[in-house]
Amino acid sequence: MRLDGKRVLVTGADGFIGSHLTERLVRRGCEVRAFVQYNSLGSWGWLDEAPADLRRDLDVFAGDIRDPHGVRTAMTGCDVALHLAALIAIPYSYHSPQTYVETNVIGTLNVVQAARDLGVERVVHTSTSEVYGTARFVPITEAHPLQGQSPYSASKIGADQIALSFHAAFGTPVTVIRPFNTYGPRQSARAVIPTVISQLAAGAREIKLGAVHPTRDFTFVSDTARAFEALAECDTAIGQTVNAGSEFEISIGDTARAIIELMGRDAAIVTDEERLRPEASEVERLWADSGFMRSLTGWTPDYGGGDGFRRGLQQTIDWFSDPVNLGRYKTDRYVL
Numbered sequence: 001m002r003l004d005g006k007r008v009l010v011t012g013a014d015g016f017i018g019s020h021l022t023e024r025l026v027r028r029g030c031e032v033r034a035f036v037q038y039n040s041l042g043s044w045g046w047l048d049e050a051p052a053d054l055r056r057d058l059d060v061f062a063g064d065i066r067d068p069h070g071v072r073t074a075m076t077g078c079d080v081a082l083h084l085a086a087l088i089a090i091p092y093s094y095h096s097p098q099t100y101v102e103t104n105v106i107g108t109l110n111v112v113q114a115a116r117d118l119g120v121e122r123v124v125h126t127s128t129s130e131v132y133g134t135a136r137f138v139p140i141t142e143a144h145p146l147q148g149q150s151p152y153s154a155s156k157i158g159a160d161q162i163a164l165s166f167h168a169a170f171g172t173p174v175t176v177i178r179p180f181n182t183y184g185p186r187q188s189a190r191a192v193i194p195t196v197i198s199q200l201a202a203g204a205r206e207i208k209l210g211a212v213h214p215t216r217d218f219t220f221v222s223d224t225a226r227a228f229e230a231l232a233e234c235d236t237a238i239g240q241t242v243n244a245g246s247e248f249e250i251s252i253g254d255t256a257r258a259i260i261e262l263m264g265r266d267a268a269i270v271t272d273e274e275r276l277r278p279e280a281s282e283v284e285r286l287w288a289d290s291g292f293m294r295s296l297t298g299w300t301p302d303y304g305g306g307d308g309f310r311r312g313l314q315q316t317i318d319w320f321s322d323p324v325n326l327g328r329y330k331t332d333r334y335v336l
Helices: 016-027 045-049 052-056 068-075 090-095 097-118 151-170 192-201 221-232 252-262 291-297 305-321
Strands: 007-011 031-037 059-063 080-083 122-126 174-179 206-209 241-244 268-271
Touching: 007 016, 007 068, 016 031, 016 045, 016 052, 016 221, 031 045, 031 068, 059 068, 068 097, 080 097, 080 221, 090 097, 090 151, 097 122, 097 151, 122 151, 122 221, 151 174, 174 221, 192 206, 192 252, 192 305, 206 252, 221 241, 221 291, 241 291, 252 268, 252 305
Parallel strands: 007 031, 007 080, 031 059, 080 122, 122 174, 174 241, 206 268
Antiparallel strands: none
């Protein structure tokens, strides 16, 4: 199936990955209905910053993913649903776990139920590498056991299984994409890379972080967006769960030091107790095997390996270093 000429619903279109994906789809000529979270300000999130001509081409639906009637209304007339709407902050999931079940699990149920009833041609549901927990073997394939080490990851395991169950039980054409740690312009400063960049850009001489020894597989946002497109167009991916990662492993500490070097700053890394996860909840190691994605779609990351990672970091630094962009972040405090 090709996305060209299709009407595509993107839930979570106002967010970090969702806004990049939405813009990409509009530029390639798709009719995009952007599902954004309703708010009294009428904000479309990051889509408010999109070029005016792109915004004119958007069909924006403001609602709540927890509302089955709103989800069904938004999906009516759409051929494809790319489901990204979710609560994703791990620290906040310790604070308010019920909201993660309601948004991530029930929200996903609403999406696949509407897709089933409306005969949607394809659903791509967003998972997360956090569902694997600390790696038992590396690189991590889709066969790795699932381990809910935080309320967030547990809610995503539940959401994934709801989505896949609709394929098994009803033949709903669902694919689960499992991105590893996506980074890039517009990301929340709750994530480690924007945390480091925004503190440095604001002039900090001490960078406050949680644990720096865990390793991650960081994937640039444009690569993640391309992975969504590739899986949405891949008929053989229906019913499958597919990793999308850069296949490059680096520690949080080495990531912070790379950013300090690229920004030409002199700064120390200090531990902020408030930013530490509970010991058994910390995911110690994530490193993707994206071989299944390659075999299905031919997708490979443009920002893979150490060189690609530094290129992605530089683009992210450049974006955050713009005073207009940096001004949107509260660099003087830790935000859950």
